[in-house]
Amino acid sequence: MRTTMIDLKWIPRALGLGLLAFAIFGPLTNLVLWAVAEKWYFPHALPLQYGFSYWVSVFSPRGNATTSLTMSVIIACLTVIFSIGLAVPAGYALARLKLPFRGAILLVLLIPQAFPNLPVYVNIARLFYQIGLNGTVVGVVLVHVTHGLVYAVWIATAAFSAIDRELEEAARSMGASAFRTFRDVTLPIAAPGLLASAVFVFLESLDEFTGTYFVGAPDISTLPLLLYTAGSGGNYQIASITALILLVPSIAFMLVIERFLRADVLSKVGR
Amino acid sequence: MPIPLLGLLLVTPALVIVLALFVVPLVSSITGAFAVDGKFGFANFHKAFELYSSDIVFTIVIISLSAVLIALLSIAIGGYLTLGSNPRAVAILRWLYRWPLFVPFIVVGQILRTFLAKNGLMNSMLMQLGILTPMQTTSFLDWRGIVIAFVWKQTPFVTLLLAGAMASLDRSMIESARNLGASRLRILIEIILPQVLPTLLVGLILSFVTMMSVLSVPLMINAQSPTMITASMAFRINAYGDYGVANALGVISLLTTSLVAWVYLRQTMREHR
Numbered sequence: 325m326r327t328t329m330i331d332l333k334w335i336p337r338a339l340g341l342g343l344l345a346f347a348i349f350g351p352l353t354n355l356v357l358w359a360v361a362e363k364w365y366f367p368h369a370l371p372l373q374y375g376f377s378y379w380v381s382v383f384s385p386r387g388n389a390t391t392s393l394t395m396s397v398i399i400a401c402l403t404v405i406f407s408i409g410l411a412v413p414a415g416y417a418l419a420r421l422k423l424p425f426r427g428a429i430l431l432v433l434l435i436p437q438a439f440p441n442l443p444v445y446v447n448i449a450r451l452f453y454q455i456g457l458n459g460t461v462v463g464v465v466l467v468h469v470t471h472g473l474v475y476a477v478w479i480a481t482a483a484f485s486a487i488d489r490e491l492e493e494a495a496r497s498m499g500a501s502a503f504r505t506f507r508d509v510t511l512p513i514a515a516p517g518l519l520a521s522a523v524f525v526f527l528e529s530l531d532e533f534t535g536t537y538f539v540g541a542p543d544i545s546t547l548p549l550l551l552y553t554a555g556s557g558g559n560y561q562i563a564s565i566t567a568l569i570l571l572v573p574s575i576a577f578m579l580v581i582e583r584f585l586r587a588d589v590l591s592k593v594g595r
Numbered sequence: 596m597p598i599p600l601l602g603l604l605l606v607t608p609a610l611v612i613v614l615a616l617f618v619v620p621l622v623s624s625i626t627g628a629f630a631v632d633g634k635f636g637f638a639n640f641h642k643a644f645e646l647y648s649s650d651i652v653f654t655i656v657i658i659s660l661s662a663v664l665i666a667l668l669s670i671a672i673g674g675y676l677t678l679g680s681n682p683r684a685v686a687i688l689r690w691l692y693r694w695p696l697f698v699p700f701i702v703v704g705q706i707l708r709t710f711l712a713k714n715g716l717m718n719s720m721l722m723q724l725g726i727l728t729p730m731q732t733t734s735f736l737d738w739r740g741i742v743i744a745f746v747w748k749q750t751p752f753v754t755l756l757l758a759g760a761m762a763s764l765d766r767s768m769i770e771s772a773r774n775l776g777a778s779r780l781r782i783l784i785e786i787i788l789p790q791v792l793p794t795l796l797v798g799l800i801l802s803f804v805t806m807m808s809v810l811s812v813p814l815m816i817n818a819q820s821p822t823m824i825t826a827s828m829a830f831r832i833n834a835y836g837d838y839g840v841a842n843a844l845g846v847i848s849l850l851t852t853s854l855v856a857w858v859y860l861r862q863t864m865r866e867h868r
Contacts, residue, residue: 337684341691347747348694351706354716358709370719410612413605421602429606436617440807440852442825443845446832447620447627470616477609531699534810537829548701548811555705555815564709567702574697 355571358564378561389566392550399461399546400529403468407476407525408518410469415480416506436474442534449538459543467535472525479524483517484510527577531570625849628842639843646840651847653821657738658806661745662799668746669754669795674783677761678769696751703748704815711735711743711816740816741823745806753798760794761787796859803855807848824848 358364359378361371382389417423418430436444448467449458457463487510495505511518533548541549547566555563631638644651672692679685695703710716713734721727735743764787772782788795813823824844831841 333681334684337681341684341687344688344691348691350716350720351710351747352694354710355702355706357716410609414609417602417605421605422599423602423606424599429610432610432613432618435621436613437801438804438852438856439621440804440825440845440848441617442808442810442828443624443842443849444617444620446828446838446841446845447623448616449832450838451620451623466612466616470612473609473612527697531701533699533701534808537810538832548699551701551705552811552815555708560709563705567705570699570702574699575694578693578697 355564355567358560359568361561379565382562382565388545388550388554389547389562389569392545392547392566393569395461395544396530396546396548399464399468399544400526402461402465403472403529404522404526406465406469407472408480408522410473411476411480411521412511412518414477416484416510418477418481419484433474433477436470441471445535445538448535452539458539459541461544464536464540464544464546467539468529468532471532471535472528475528476521476525479521480514480518483514483521486517487513523577527574530573621849624842624845627838628846630839639839640846643840643843643847647824647827647844649821650824650827651844653738654807654824654848655851657741657823658745658803661742661749661806662803664742664746665750665753665802666795666799668750669757669798670783670788672750672754673757673761673791674779674787676758677764677787678779678783692754693751695748696755698748700748700809701811701815703744704812707740707744707747708736708815711740736816737819738817741813744812744816745802745809749802749805753795753802756794756798757791760791764790796862800855800859804852807852 357371360374360376362373362375362377364371364373381387384390418426423429445467452458452463457466491513492505492509495509496502500508530546531548532546533552536544536546536549537552540546545553547570551563551566551570554560554566628639629635629637672688676685676689679688698706711734712718713732715734717735718727718732722729722732768786769782772786773779777785808825809823810825810829813826814829817823817826824847828841828844831837831844
């Protein structure tokens with residue numbers, strides 16, 4: 325594609341794109357460097373010594389990260405099961421059934437998106453403290469479910485609305501019961517959308533900090549809480565390794581979800 | 596079973612969760628803010644303004660500034676994605692701008708804390724390039740760090756919505772304006788922007804609510820005073836167990852976001868009249 329004439333317009337373009345790339349990948353590079361730095365102090369631009377000794381201590385069987393990682397995954401899995409279990413019937417009803425007070429129901433499901441959630445977590449923590457749910461896995465899962473449920477219901481509603489009604493009607497006219505039609509026709513077609521929402525809820529739970537900080541800490545330690553405590557203690561290696569563990573599934577999700585992220589799909593969410 | 600009843604039955608469990616674990620605590624944060632020794636009063640608000648008025652101003656200034664920067668950047672990126680003449684540059688930009696979208700806030704806090712510090716990679720690279728001497732380096736871990744964190748994380752989100760809205764516009768008007776010799780900047784500002792303004796506002800309001808809720812970024816980047824009211828709320832509870840003042844600060848943040856949402860709603864109502 326190279327021509328002898330150098331396109332002068334590439335100078336401002338390359339400059340702009342280069343600056344943007346630095347702004348985006350500079351901080352990410354710094355994170356990776358900290359994760360493999362053994363020794364690094366001012367004014368050296370790069371670490372003086374590289375190594376994986378912090379990784380060994382983080383992933384040792386009794387290391388904090390192993391406990392926090394296990395806890396994070398358990399909480400995220402329970403959150404997914406609970407949220408999707410609630411979101412599938414709700415999404416189906418919102419998409420397919422005649423529903424009284426539909427507007428009001430949608431409004432209630434929109435509220436968690438419209439208000440800052442910090443005051444809510446503060447008061448949930450207070451309530452949970454009174455009924456003994458503070459510092460328990462159940463308490464943290466409930467907080468994560470409330471947060472994830474809204475997205476799960478929206479995505480489930482969009483997934484069910486997108487299904488051609490004629491397929492369900494054909495099944496019904498051949499004598500299948502309403503439940504059987506749902507199980508054998510509707511659910512399999514909606515499955516990719518529901519799977520995407522499950523992954524999304526999983527990641528939201530994995531990355532959640534504020535709710536866990538108020539309801540779970542210090543008894544429950546998830547990866548974000550470990551990151552926070554390690555970072556406040558000035559242990560940037562441990563914090564950076566934890567951040568990398570959190571980053572990998574998120575970036576992988578972004579690359580996989582690329583085609584779902586088109587604006588025309590997003591615009592259907594919440595309708 | 597009649598269909599409407601079945602539908603309600605299917606929605607109820609999800610509704611109960613949201614009502615019990617979001618709406619009820621939300622209401623109790625409001626009632627708690629006005630409760631002084633079990634009676635109705637404004638003492639919590641007096642105390643909140645007395646102790647944290649600089650934090651309240653700081654929060655509103657930081658978030659407004661971030662929102663303006665996010666708007667400008669997302670218009671610029673979205674505009675280039677829509678009007679850019681070089682397909683390769685557009686493809687690179689489209690691949691590039693999305694990366695921070697899925698980086699969790701807690702990770703954003705950590706990576707920018709190391710990147711923007713006095714001895715962080717940003718200053719080291721500027722020193723290597725000879726732009727700064729070690730004596731001239733400063734830490735960006737104050738209000739600037741918070742703004743950078745918010746803009747870094749939220750710009751891709753708003754751009755994604757905005758670029759989608761721009762892409763679905765009718766191209767014929769843009770093409771005819773270009774044939775008449777209008778510059779691309781003028782097309783962006785006078786033709787494209789007015790049509791995608793509602794989308795931009797939705798994105799900015801959702802970002803506003805998000806920035807009002809984030810606790811990790813102010814805790815990790817700017818722990819000194821003044822700070823964001825999210826951090827003040829956490830401090831009030833952890834240090835004093837003072838739910839009254841924390842709830843008063845919560846109500847102030849609720850009111851701020853409601854005000855923004857209300858301005859937006861009024862605007863759209865007027866447009867649809």
